[in-house]
Amino acid sequence: MELTGAQILLECLKREGVDVIFGYPGGAVIDIYDELPRHPLKHILVRHEQGAIHAADGYARASGKTGCCLVTSGPGATNTVTGIATAYMDSIPVVIITGQVPTPLIGNDAFQEVDIVGITRPCTKHNYLVKDVASLALTIRRAFYLARSGRPGPVLVDLPKDVMQARTAFVWPDDEAIRMRSYNPSAKPNKRQLQKVAELIRAAKRPVFYVGGGVVSANASADLCWLARRLHIPVTATLMGLGGFPADDPLWLGMLGMHGTYAANRAIQDSDLIIAAGARFDDRVTGKIAEFAPKATLVHIDIDPTSIQKNVAVHVPMVADVGQALSDLRALVEQQDAGFDFVAAHEPWVKTTLEWELEHPIKYVPAKRGEAVKPQYVVEKIYELTKGEAIIATEVGQNQMWTAQFYGFQSPRTFLSSGGLGTMGYGFPAAIGAQMAFPDKLVIDIAGDGSIQMNIQELATAVCYDLPVKIVILNNGYLGMVRQWQELFYKKNYCATCMEAQPDFVKLAEAYGAAGFRVTRSRDVEKVLKEAFAVPKPVIVDVRVSPDENVYPMVPAGKSLGEMLLV
Amino acid sequence: MSEKRHVLSVLVENEPGVLSRVAGLFSGRGFNIESLNVGPTLDKGVSIMTITTVGDEQIIEQIVKQLRKLVMTIKVVDLTEHKAVEREMVLIKVNAEDSRRAEILRIVDIFRCKVVDVSPEELTIEATGDVGKIKAIFSMLQRFGIKEIARTGTVALKRSLQD
Ligand SMILES: Cc1ncc(C[n+]2csc(CCOP(=O)(O)OP(=O)(O)O)c2C)c(N)n1
Numbered sequence: 189m190e191l192t193g194a195q196i197l198l199e200c201l202k203r204e205g206v207d208v209i210f211g212y213p214g215g216a217v218i219d220i221y222d223e224l225p226r227h228p229l230k231h232i233l234v235r236h237e238q239g240a241i242h243a244a245d246g247y248a249r250a251s252g253k254t255g256c257c258l259v260t261s262g263p264g265a266t267n268t269v270t271g272i273a274t275a276y277m278d279s280i281p282v283v284i285i286t287g288q289v290p291t292p293l294i295g296n297d298a299f300q301e302v303d304i305v306g307i308t309r310p311c312t313k314h315n316y317l318v319k320d321v322a323s324l325a326l327t328i329r330r331a332f333y334l335a336r337s338g339r340p341g342p343v344l345v346d347l348p349k350d351v352m353q354a355r356t357a358f359v360w361p362d363d364e365a366i367r368m369r370s371y372n373p374s375a376k377p378n379k380r381q382l383q384k385v386a387e388l389i390r391a392a393k394r395p396v397f398y399v400g401g402g403v404v405s406a407n408a409s410a411d412l413c414w415l416a417r418r419l420h421i422p423v424t425a426t427l428m429g430l431g432g433f434p435a436d437d438p439l440w441l442g443m444l445g446m447h448g449t450y451a452a453n454r455a456i457q458d459s460d461l462i463i464a465a466g467a468r469f470d471d472r473v474t475g476k477i478a479e480f481a482p483k484a485t486l487v488h489i490d491i492d493p494t495s496i497q498k499n500v501a502v503h504v505p506m507v508a509d510v511g512q513a514l515s516d517l518r519a520l521v522e523q524q525d526a527g528f529d530f531v532a533a534h535e536p537w538v539k540t541t542l543e544w545e546l547e548h549p550i551k552y553v554p555a556k557r558g559e560a561v562k563p564q565y566v567v568e569k570i571y572e573l574t575k576g577e578a579i580i581a582t583e584v585g586q587n588q589m590w591t592a593q594f595y596g597f598q599s600p601r602t603f604l605s606s607g608g609l610g611t612m613g614y615g616f617p618a619a620i621g622a623q624m625a626f627p628d629k630l631v632i633d634i635a636g637d638g639s640i641q642m643n644i645q646e647l648a649t650a651v652c653y654d655l656p657v658k659i660v661i662l663n664n665g666y667l668g669m670v671r672q673w674q675e676l677f678y679k680k681n682y683c684a685t686c687m688e689a690q691p692d693f694v695k696l697a698e699a700y701g702a703a704g705f706r707v708t709r710s711r712d713v714e715k716v717l718k719e720a721f722a723v724p725k726p727v728i729v730d731v732r733v734s735p736d737e738n739v740y741p742m743v744p745a746g747k748s749l750g751e752m753l754l755v
Numbered sequence: 756m757s758e759k760r761h762v763l764s765v766l767v768e769n770e771p772g773v774l775s776r777v778a779g780l781f782s783g784r785g786f787n788i789e790s791l792n793v794g795p796t797l798d799k800g801v802s803i804m805t806i807t808t809v810g811d812e813q814i815i816e817q818i819v820k821q822l823r824k825l826v827m828t829i830k831v832v833d834l835t836e837h838k839a840v841e842r843e844m845v846l847i848k849v850n851a852e853d854s855r856r857a858e859i860l861r862i863v864d865i866f867r868c869k870v871v872d873v874s875p876e877e878l879t880i881e882a883t884g885d886v887g888k889i890k891a892i893f894s895m896l897q898r899f900g901i902k903e904i905a906r907t908g909t910v911a912l913k914r915s916l917q918d
């Protein structure tokens with residue numbers, strides 16, 4: 189049977205298991221929208237294409253499935269670029285479908301024509317322009333295959349209007365057909381290297397697991413937990429790795445890096461064996477690279493060969509799927525180390541790290557009577573009320589760091605945050621995506637007053653589709669994180685960081701048909717949060733917090749992890 | 756670490772945009788390209804790129820890995836690690852008044868170059884060789900006044916016998 193390009197596209201999406209697509213129509217994709225009502229696919233009409241791509245990304249992070257969004261050519265396509273780069277930096281599987289002008293017009297500066305394949309080449313894992321309807325099905329299948337395999341990432345497919353209208357026989361390409369001689373992500377860990385790691389662990393006195401987003405993305409959390417407990421090794425994680433190891437475990441050191449805990453950073457600097465898994469030695473994590481982990485033997489497990497030996501020279505490189513590597517390591521330990529007393533071997537070290545934790549815990553100075561609400565207190569309360577079981581998205585800035593520090597993430601895929609790109613405006617649409625994946629879960633965006641205004645229009649989306657996302661704004665009246673840098677490193681020259689002329693967020697919520705709450709006193713925080721979380725629709729809670737609170741500890745940019753500013 | 760010249764042989768799928776993916780990778784990550792040559796291979800679906808670049812060991816390792824990571828890349832070989840033949844062809848337009856013509860032709864002869872175009876004031880010379888030879892030819896012709904050049908960039912193949 190012959191199908192149109194639009195029909196083939198939707199049939200392929202269905203067979204790829206896509207159940208929801210976030211999109212926004214336009215001339216170049218009307219043919220697809222014309223077909224949409226005849227398909228089981230649920231379409232979420234966002235209010236800005238950036239919202240669509242972030243929502244698809246949030247859906248993917250929360251569910252582990254590949255997210256999908258659909259936008260028109262030209263401005264529709266360019267509006268997704270920030271979100272594509274966000275997903276690329278954090279290795280999130282999403283497929284972006286963009287409309288394109290008809291093939292005969294490509295290159296003519298046609299109306300709403302833009303070379304989106306050219307624009308997104310450096311921020312996608314791969315991208316395609318489909319010029320012939322005969323190759324459409326194969327291209328869509330490959331796009332999904334590329335997005336989710338190896339190191340995941342965004343893949344864009346650009347579809348000219350005439351290709352959507354053309355007809356051809358529909359053939360579903362089998363698994364053999366989608367294989368590519370030029371793409372063979374290696375997943376299997378090298379046995380000899382694994383053996384070496386096991387030996388290093390037995391010999392180590394001060395070992396640390398340093399884990400990143402790869403542990404979450406590879407669903408390696410259970411094996412990590414088993415290994416850490418069996419081997420008695422403390423665990424620290426990057427921002428992207430939060431949730432990969434339960435924060436209430438005694439072996440948890442907290443996040444490391446620029447706003448990491450004293451214990452985590454100190455452990456890295458004193459460690460004699462660091463097992464880095466699914467992390468990439470980002471500058472926000474390592475601080476001054478030359479002084480990073482000076483005493484440690486470094487093991488680095490990552491699916492992407494380019495991540496290894498890029499920023500630091502490691503002693504035991506291992507290109508492998510982190511999930512596979514940790515489960516193989518577990519099998520090895522179970523088989524050959526049954527009699528080894530790891531607790532005895534590592535207990536003195538674990539004790540030392542606990543002492544550091546007690547010496548300098550993550551803390552803040554609580555508000556005195558009459559003082560403004562402390563933002564950290566709000567995050568603590570959210571943690572208490574949700575018992576660490578909610579899905580938490582964040583924006584970017586201080587709100588993001590306080591969430592990372594004061595919310596004890598218990599399980600993977602419950603923390604959605606733009607780590608690599610640091611995209612303000614990410615959290616709220618990502619929370620919408622997560623709520624689509626888990627309609628019955630409590631999904632909260634912990635926001636800043638600046639960031640939330642970057643995609644506030646998606647309140648209409650949340651209201652329209654009954655997605656009861658809760659936004660808690662830590663409203664400090666400032667672009668707080670930038671203000672903090674100005675205070676500490678730029679002689680308090682507070683240029684362009686005070687958010688004057690703020691909207692009334694409560695009225696704004698109400699104008700959109702959501703609910704709005706305001707909190708100005710510490711003693712009301714818990715009560716209002718409770719009330720807000722019980723409202724069965726989207727909510728903004730505008731918490732007026734202390735405007736001059738800073739995020740500590742802090743390793744100033746370019747300094748070593750040993751040089752932390754403490755509270 | 757010391758910087759060294761490397762010749763990379765890269766087999767890629769012959770598809771639109773592949774050159775710009777490779778070029779974009781170099782510019783986006785701040786890697787050097789000294790020359791880049793693209794051409795067909797015996798397999799219609801495959802193109803071969805020969806890239807000469809300069810960097811220390813760590814940078815070259817990154818370049819090779821980044822090239823391999825591109826979804827369209829089939830194979831990357833650092834020919835510097837192998838025995839290889841490499842050649843570049845250059846066209847050199849040089850000043851050639853009557854009084855100096857004989858001298859230039861002698862140099863052309865010594866280097867086994869060819870004269871491919873002649874006019875009363877100029878000669879255009881075709882020269883082929885490895886980097887060393889091309890450098891030598893330039894330095895010999897410099898004093899006559901080189902007016903224009905065009906270069907193919909290096910192309911290279913692994914030698915059949917490696918031992
Ligand atoms: C799109 C974007 N623009 C600019 C920045 C730079 N930036 C980082 S944090 C920050 C301040 C964020 O302010 P707010 O959302 O109020 O959060 P706060 O730090 O006050 O909690 C800015 C401007 C960014 N990360 N993203």
Ligand SMILES: [Mg+2]
Binds near residue numbers: 636638662665666668
């Ligand atoms: Mg703020």
